[in-house]
Amino acid sequence: MTIRDLYLAIDVGTGGLRAALVDRDGRIQGLAHQEHEQIVPQFGWSEQRPADWWNGTRAVVRTVLDDVRNGAARVAAICCCGQMHGTVLIDGNGRLTRETVPLWNDKRTAPQVAAFEKQADHDAAVALTANSPATAWPAFKLAWLAENDAPALEQATSVLMPKDWINYCLTGQRAQDFTEASLSFLMDWERRDWSKRLCDMTGVPHALLPDLKDPQDVLGPLLPNVAGDLGLSADIPVLVGAGDYPMALTGSGVIAAGMGSDVTGTSSIITLMRDAPVIGPEISNVLAADGTWGAMTLLDAGGDAVRWARRAFHENKRSYADVAHSATSARAGADKLFFLPYLSGERRRPELRAQFFGLTAAHGLPELHRSVLEGVGFAMRQRLDGLQGDLGRPDRIVAAGGGAKNELWLKIKASMFDVPYLVPEELECGVVGAAMLMATSTGDAADLKTAAARMVRYSSEVAPDARWTEIYDRMAPIYAKLYQQAADLHADLDALP
Structure with a gap:
């Protein structure tokens, strides 16, 4: 009898589909990837076809099962994660209405957001x-669809996220x-359930929202025809799963209040785990898979x-x-030497600009490069100061993304924040x-802490350098002054021909 000792993970990414077989020690035994198209009908729009996600899922699952010896017979469970916020509409028969x-x-939803902020009780919603x-x-997104593709919304009976669509197909x-x-603008954070009041405020039909479940809940077994198509046993449990970012927090071991995460790629996402959300204009709050709140903020400056x-150099x-x-x-x-890294502005302050300050004839390329980092x-x-409030620095910060490969940068940030x-x-x-x-x-495993x-x-662990x-503690107030004082010049700068 074959022991079911592998977990089949499916990741519905923006760039493509991935399937992996992971053993009980968290080691990846096989990984398959297939890219899919991102459709840009006009500037600022970004779309994909759910049918492509399902076709890609079938392809990568078959591939990874073939790549690992006796893979199909060893699968103990299936769990999906995926890009968040993509609004999939299906009708009563499970057919896509769009x-x-x-x-x-x-x-494209910028006008709907602006209208909401002008007309609704912003503070009550937040x-x-x-x-x-x-x-x-x-x-x-649903408000936009109501105004611009009413038939698709009227025919729909459920709205699903990308990984939920794959779960439905399975x-x-x-x-x-x-x-x-938690990031839908439709959930009451204290009750952890859909909010009728938020539905009324945004115009979203409450009947569209399916049951909310725990990520670790079993959604059901595979449909018999799907099991046959994939070459899997029909009794394999499929979990509800989670969004890709909260799932990545779990998989990096950031699963308890007091921990932090730094994902630096082109941009930088900083997350601190808390027992309750942190409310602020540049802070978003996401529930992690273990039920802990992640207060997160995104900085456009990072690897870019x-x-x-x-x-340039x-x-x-x-x-x-x-x-x-x-x-x-x-x-x-x-x-x-100081460097303000706002080369592309910031999403809530697009007028920001980058600059070097304190440059002298004694500086060379090494100093320029270090000041950028x-x-x-x-x-x-x-941003970290805004996230932490009066709760102090996190116990540790787990690094991910391309920035995790730069040892000097890790030591700079560990020393900058005085956190290991x-x-x-x-890194998957x-x-x-x-x-x-x-x-x-x-x-x-008894619980996620045991699993972690x-x-x-x-x-590796990178400790702060006390010197x-x-x-950095002496430089930080000067940086803050530069940030504020430069703001007074942005309007004059933009007025130049």
Whole structure:
């Protein structure tokens, strides 16, 4: 008899579908990936076809099952995560009422957000949702559809998120989970359930919202025809799952209040885990898969600043490794050189600009490169201060994304925040998080804390340098003054021909 010792994780990403087989120790035994198209009908719009997600899921599942010896017979459970906020509409028979869906990064809902902020009780809504209105939230995507594609909305009986659509295709069951709902602008954060008042405020039909379930709940077994198509046993349990970002928090071991996460790619996402949301104009609050709140803020500056410096100073002729090595020869603080990294503005303050301050003839490329890294660190520190309130720094911060590969940058940020940084051994954190949920749901682990202890490992720990921390503590107030004083010049700058 074959032992069912593998977990099948499915990730519905923006760039493509991934399927992985993960063992009980959290090690990935096989991974398959297939890209899919992102449709841009006009500037600011972003769509995909749910049918492509399902076709991609079938393809990558078959591939990974074939790649691992006796893979299909060893699957103990299935769990999906996926890009958040994409609003999939299906009718009573489960048919799509719209071929494409607007994605998380689709900005067409800006007029609906502006209208809401002008007409509705903004403070009351934020108190209910723990989030400010934003173009990404499904409530405003549904408001746009009501105004611009009424037949699709009228024919629909359920709205699902991308991973929920895949779950429906797998099991025939309709549901959402509370991680997705927490960023829908339709969930009462205290009751952790849909809010009729928010539905009334945004115009979303309450009947469209399916049951809310725990990510670790079993949604159902595979449909017999789907099981046959994939070559799997029909009795395999399919979990409800979670959104990709909260699932990645789980899979990186960030599962308890007092912990933090830093995902630095092109941009930087900073998250602190709390027992309750943190309310603020630049803060979003997401429920993690274990029920802990993640107060998160996104900084457009991140790896993009490093990419700019490589292009501007070296015409892309030096590698990122060479650029990073150059920065290591500069001292902490880059000899009193500051860099404000707002090369593309910021989403809530698009007028912001980048600048160097304190530049002298003594500075060279090493100082310029180091100040870019430190400038992103100072910008993140400002956001971290807003997130933490009076609760102090997190116990540790887990790094992920491309920025986790830059050792100097990790040490700069660890010293900037005076918090140790950890780097996961397995950077496919969403897949590991899904495996952790399956371990707890099948009884292989008592709870997520137990699962994390066995399935999440860290390849390195970067401790703060006390000397650097002292320097950054003295520089931070000057950075804050530069940030404020430069704001007075933005209007004059924009007025120049």
